Amino acid sequence: MNEHAIQTKGLVKRYEAVCAVDGLDLTVQRGEVFGLIGPDGAGKTTTMRMLAGVLRPDGGQALVLGSDVIGNPEQVKEKIGYMSQRFGLYEDLTVAENIDFYADLYLVGRKEREARFKRLMEFSRLGPFLGRLAGKLSGGMKQKLGLACALIHTPDLLLLDEPTNGVDPVSRREFWKILYDLLAEGVTIFISTPYMDEADRCHRVGIMEKGKLLISDTPEGIRKGMKTRIIEIKCANPKKAVALLQKMEGVADVVFFGDKIHISVRSQKPDESSIRKFLEKQDTEPRSVRAITPSLEDVFFELSDRP
Amino acid sequence: MEDAVVVKDLTRVFGDFVAVDRVSFSVKRGEIFGFLGPNGAGKSTTIRMLNGILMPTSGQAHVLGFDIYTQVDRIKENIGYMSQKFSLYDDLKVIENIEFYGGIYQVAKQKRQQRYEWALRMAGLTDKREAITGALAVGWKQRLALGCALLHEPQVLFLDEPTSGVDPKSRRDFWDLIGEIADRGTTVFVTTHYMDEAEHCDRLGLIYRARLITIGTPEELKYGSMPGTVVEVEASDPVRAADLVRNVNGVLEAAVFGANLHVVVRDKKEGIRTISRVLAGAAIEVTSIRPIEPSLEDVFVSLIRSEDLADENGARDAAGS
Numbered sequence: 001m002n003e004h005a006i007q008t009k010g011l012v013k014r015y016e017a018v019c020a021v022d023g024l025d026l027t028v029q030r031g032e033v034f035g036l037i038g039p040d041g042a043g044k045t046t047t048m049r050m051l052a053g054v055l056r057p058d059g060g061q062a063l064v065l066g067s068d069v070i071g072n073p074e075q076v077k078e079k080i081g082y083m084s085q086r087f088g089l090y091e092d093l094t095v096a097e098n099i100d101f102y103a104d105l106y107l108v109g110r111k112e113r114e115a116r117f118k119r120l121m122e123f124s125r126l127g128p129f130l131g132r133l134a135g136k137l138s139g140g141m142k143q144k145l146g147l148a149c150a151l152i153h154t155p156d157l158l159l160l161d162e163p164t165n166g167v168d169p170v171s172r173r174e175f176w177k178i179l180y181d182l183l184a185e186g187v188t189i190f191i192s193t194p195y196m197d198e199a200d201r202c203h204r205v206g207i208m209e210k211g212k213l214l215i216s217d218t219p220e221g222i223r224k225g226m227k228t229r230i231i232e233i234k235c236a237n238p239k240k241a242v243a244l245l246q247k248m249e250g251v252a253d254v255v256f257f258g259d260k261i262h263i264s265v266r267s268q269k270p271d272e273s274s275i276r277k278f279l280e281k282q283d284t285e286p287r288s289v290r291a292i293t294p295s296l297e298d299v300f301f302e303l304s305d306r307p
Numbered sequence: 308m309e310d311a312v313v314v315k316d317l318t319r320v321f322g323d324f325v326a327v328d329r330v331s332f333s334v335k336r337g338e339i340f341g342f343l344g345p346n347g348a349g350k351s352t353t354i355r356m357l358n359g360i361l362m363p364t365s366g367q368a369h370v371l372g373f374d375i376y377t378q379v380d381r382i383k384e385n386i387g388y389m390s391q392k393f394s395l396y397d398d399l400k401v402i403e404n405i406e407f408y409g410g411i412y413q414v415a416k417q418k419r420q421q422r423y424e425w426a427l428r429m430a431g432l433t434d435k436r437e438a439i440t441g442a443l444a445v446g447w448k449q450r451l452a453l454g455c456a457l458l459h460e461p462q463v464l465f466l467d468e469p470t471s472g473v474d475p476k477s478r479r480d481f482w483d484l485i486g487e488i489a490d491r492g493t494t495v496f497v498t499t500h501y502m503d504e505a506e507h508c509d510r511l512g513l514i515y516r517a518r519l520i521t522i523g524t525p526e527e528l529k530y531g532s533m534p535g536t537v538v539e540v541e542a543s544d545p546v547r548a549a550d551l552v553r554n555v556n557g558v559l560e561a562a563v564f565g566a567n568l569h570v571v572v573r574d575k576k577e578g579i580r581t582i583s584r585v586l587a588g589a590a591i592e593v594t595s596i597r598p599i600e601p602s603l604e605d606v607f608v609s610l611i612r613s614e615d616l617a618d619e620n621g622a623r624d625a626a627g628s
Binding site: 139170196220 | 444502503566608
């Protein structure tokens with residue numbers, strides 16, 4: 001059992017003229033949370049569906065828990081839990097009926113079902129809502145029910161396609177707590193998200209754009225490899241400073257927030273002190289100028305700007 | 308000039324459910340105001356009242372000086388609204404969607420052509436005016452929807468989760484546009500679940516269980532509202548460490564971030580000492596432990612947790628007395 005949870009080589013999927021997934025090489029180890037991040041249309045969902053055995057690749061190979069997604073998709077489906085973006089719920093069925101439906105689908109035996117059901121209720125805290133129609137649940141609860149359904153057959157690998165879209169921060173944290181609890185039980189988690197701040201919760205991330213994997217590493221490793229420095233500026237006259245910084249040599253990007261400015265610098269110069277001097281000369285009264293840890297969103301901008 | 312939005316003790320009750328409970332705040336002209344809160348907290352109900360779609364149960368509110376009870380039509384003429392679903396017709400051309408909204412918002416005839424061209428230019432869609440809307444990438448659709456919401460030159464723009472499902476590049480461009488719109492004097496009232504977007508706002512209000520629980524600039528929230536200090540802990544078994552730390556007195560919240568955990572402690576020094584001791588006792592190796600700047604998500608989650616805690620204590624006191 002020391003093979004990888006997921007291993008793909010040159011995986012390809014085309015839709016007519018568009019190459020949605022373009023020669024993807026990806027390795028996910030057992031027992032890790034791997035995050036696939038990238039913008040809309042990068043190929044995340046297509047990748048996820050191929051790995052779930054529900055979409056046949058046009059080329060390349062993919063092994064999921066040792067089973068071949070092309071040669072043996074049924075075997076793959078038995079071993080994994082897959083939660084699609086719509087959570088795959090029947091809105092006109094109750095919470096309990098949805099779970100039962102998935103248990104039937106996965107041929108979960110009666111005895112095992114009871115034990116599993118109990119366990120799923122413990123972590124999802126859906127117990128009080130068993131009789132409620134799925135369509136009447138809040139976004140965060142639907143998401144938990146979707147997860148419970150994907151876990152009914154005790155899979156070793158969870159594929160989660162943008163599970164936190166439109167979910168508020170508190171529910172999002174609760175959801176991640178559940179994921180870490182599953183991880184502690186030995187489940188490998190492969191999750192996609194368009195939100196770069198979520199990547200910091202993963203052990204390793206892959207950044208995907210236009211069907212290709214741009215990089216794959218730990219969040220820390222990715223940041224270390226970055227050429228761009230991000231400098232945060234707080235000053236008395238930020239709007240004037242933004243206009244000036246946009247024209248400053250060596251500044252690749254200027255992002256204005258309510259009370260601060262972030263600039264991206266791709267070379268040694270300008271540095272903090274030269275920026276401070278520059279702004280002081282222009283009467284923008286800088287209060288603080290300091291280098292900050294780049295976000296993974298910053299990393300994404302650097303990588304996708306490359307020729 | 309008076310504030311763009313002034314709300315005082317605004318309340319809405321549905322049956323025996325209080326959706327909005329005596330909420331008071333004001334939004335200055337030209338300000339980007341972020342309205343945050345979990346689903347079901349009362350965000351949409353508040354916005355619907357401010358847009359004149361829903362009558363309050365009690366309290367007052369004025370938008371651009373117009374009373375939401377008696378001057379709904381004046382409010383509707385002067386505000387723009389864009390929802391996360393964009394409300395565009397996919398089978399119409401870009402220019403046809405703009406013309407459609409121009410009609411709905413009753414843009415004056417002599418101004419129409421000029422406003423349509425403005426919307427196309429602002430959205431960067433001048434070359435795509437004849438394109439079918441459904442074929443556009445999400446980022447373009449979003450800017451088209453923004454253009455449509457601004458055709459009648461509203462003084463207040465309401466944005467309801469405008470960037471759900473939009474990629475990072477388009478999101479940055481979008482916020483640049485919002486900044487320009489606010490610079491020209493339009494007030495922007497925006498709801499979002501994404502804290503990196505909340506950072507773009509001049510001021511933020513957080514609504515939870517129908518009540519406004521904090522309001523301030525992002526910086527004020529991080530350094531003034533946060534009910535504790537965020538400590539980052541690098542530990543050998545972060546999942547188990549979080550479970551252990553979560554039950555410790557003085558710890559408000561513990562969340563795993565990959566190889567680290569973020570722990571919110573009421574007192575910095577004592578918190579660090581206690582965490583170190585508890586983890587050492589459980590044979591978990593700690594390689595680093597240090598206070599960090601809270602993110603807005605940390606602030607948001609901690610405020611809600613302490614609100615829950617206060618409610619639980621209140622309930623216990625009530626039961627005990």
